[in-house]
Amino acid sequence: MSEVDAASIHGAVRPEGNNHCPFTRGASPHATQNACKMCTPLGAALAFAGVEGCLSILHGSQGCATYIRxxxxxxxxxxxxxxxxxxxxxxxIFGGGRNLKIGLDNVCAAYHPLLVGVATTCLAETIGEDVPQILREYRESRDNETIPQIVHVSTASYSGDHWDGFHKTVRALVEQLAFEPVGVATETPSINLFGGMLSCEDLRYLKRSCEEVGIKAHLIPDYSETLDGGSWSAYRRIPDGGTPSASIVGSSASMASITLGALSSIHPESAGAFLHRRFAVPHLSMPLPMGIEDTDRFLSQLAFLARGDVRPWHPDTSVLFLNPETESERSRLIDSYVDGHKYVAGKRVAVFADPDLLAGLGAFLSETGLVPVLLATGSKVANTGPLVRRIASSDGSVPVLLTGVDHALIADRCRELRPDLIIGNSKGYPIARELGVPLVRCGMPIHDRIGAQRVLHLGYSGAQRLYDQIVNTLLEHRQDGSETGFSYL
Ligand code: SF4
Structure with missing residues (x-):
């Protein structure tokens, strides 16, 4: 069995210890070392930041809010x-209900939010706080007219991560705000678009794509402006932008929902699945539009919907209609794959990311001639089938797939597999430096560069940007390591 044929490992337990760690050498460690995930209420806070006029309050210890901020x-x-x-x-010991009620009063007085998102932390969950009951008491004790809408989500970090927290919160927003539609008839077809944890530039891309085909999209959530706005002349306590509550309320009357992400879209607890079950809104699922094939699929699906056709995309029935500008983008991307192929063909890549981004990157890399040898995520993924189906290497080999792992294990496998390139967030820098290979930064968190929120991963233009960056990074690495140096390729 070759290295790339090695069995996938799921779960956080390292098989035979970490030979590079003096504490665990020769034994299976029981503790996570340098987690490859962030905490669950962080995902909740990010999702709440994408709702207009929303402020998050974390119920629990103060340090959690500080870390997440x-x-x-x-x-x-x-x-x-x-x-x-x-x-x-x-x-x-005795419960923090009183604190939460005082906190809500203070938040309302200081911020005048349109909506308050309450997420629990580990401590509140561990002592079994009954937050829905606390909020019922709060609403009854205050004049309902003067308090904003409040959405609650349970986000114990010991039973999930930021990815779970994000999706649970999107689901909670829809579940607690969407109402039975009453004679709603929209002239412009409207859809619900659940994009997932993306960069602000990706969210803008999704909105542009819908506008181009004439579809009104409720992008839920949308933090493209709240977390990447312009400069202000005076401080605003809550930034402008975000999905209006009315869009979430009206999501039950949309002609369809699209959930993006190979893993998110099949989750039975997704907001799209809830709207389908409760309000019979057709639910369409698809991978993130990364690379040519999946972008074709996404744009074909939008073109269907623009014609009022809610059939799911199928390769046999789909025709790709692109406006001339998008057609040129696609054509230039294919041309660049040809131009850059000799520099990337067969290069071995280790990738770690959140599950949906990981699946998208795997599919994109396979399309380009790069060979993913390791695909890893810190999230525990119950059904890895969609992930596996999207990561066949261009040379036919099977990459090592790790789910629910920490950075120590990812680093161990990188030492064994010796990739030419690592793709992942800033947390990959130590192992990239140790191995002397470049790191292309993608996903979240990116703490050691600016512009993370403006990184475009989606669409033909996102694939173009990423492809150019990867090729140039590999070329730069070759140049830097050359004894003679060269300036012409
Ligand atoms: S205690 Fe739990 S909720 Fe708070 S920061 Fe740590 S993992 Fe996150």
Whole structure:
């Protein structure tokens, strides 16, 4: 069995210890070392940041809000306020309901939010706080007219990660705000678009794509402006932008929902699945539009919907209609694959990312002639089938697939597999430096570069940007390592 034919490993337990770690050498370690995931309420805070006029409050210890703010601010380079109910030792024993009610009063007085998102932290979940009951008491004790809408989501970090927290929150928003449609008839066809955890530029791409075919899309959530807005002359406590609550309320009357992401779209607890079950809104699922094939698929599906046809995309029935500009983008991308092929063919790549981005990157790399040898995610993925189907290497080999793993294990496998390139977030820098290979930064968090929120991964233009970056990174690495140096390729 060759290295790339090695069996996939699922779960966080390292098989035979970490021979590079003096503490675990020769034994299976029981603790995560350098987690390849972020905490569950972080995903909740990110999703709430994509709703117009929304402020998050974390129910639990104050440090959780501080950590999450620090992570999101350093990635998005935007101010981000997240309130906390700030448990004391006493609250950790007797419950923090009183703190949450006072916190809600303070948040309403200081921020005047249109909506408050309440997410729990590990401590509140561990002591079994009944947040729905606390919120019922709060609403009853205040004049309902004067308090904003409140959406609650349970986000214990020991039973999930940021990816779960994000999707649970999107689902909670729809579940708690969407109403039975009453005689709603839209002149412009409207769809719900659940894009997932993407960059701000990706969200803008999705909105542009819908506009181009004349579809009104409720993008839920949409933090493209709230976390990547222009400069302000005066500080705003809650930035402009975000999905209006009315769009979430009206999501039950849309002609269809699209959930993007190879893994998110099949999740039975997704917001799209809920709308289908509760309001019979047709639910269409597809991978992230990364690379040529999946972008073709996404744009074909939008073209169907623009004609009022809610059939799911199928290769036998789909015809690709592109406007001349998009057609040129696609054509230039194919041309660039030809131009760059001699520089990337057979280059071995290790990738780590959130599950949907990982599947998208795997499919994109396979399309280009690069060979993914390792695909890893810190998230625990119950059904790896869609991931496996999207990552066949261009040379027919099978990459090592790791799910629910930490950076220590990813680093171990990188040492064994010796990739030419690593693709992942800033957390991949230490192993890239150790192995002397370049790191192409993708996903989240990116703490050691600016512009992470403007990285476009989607569409033909996103694939073009990523492809050029990968080819040039490999060329630069060759140039830097050349004894003679060369300036013509
Ligand atoms: S205690 Fe839990 S919720 Fe708080 S920062 Fe840590 S993992 Fe996240």
């Amino acid at each position: 620090r992570y999101l601010i350093s990635h998005f380079r935007e101010p981000m306020d997240i309130a906390s109910s700030s448990f004391s030792e006493e609250d950790a």
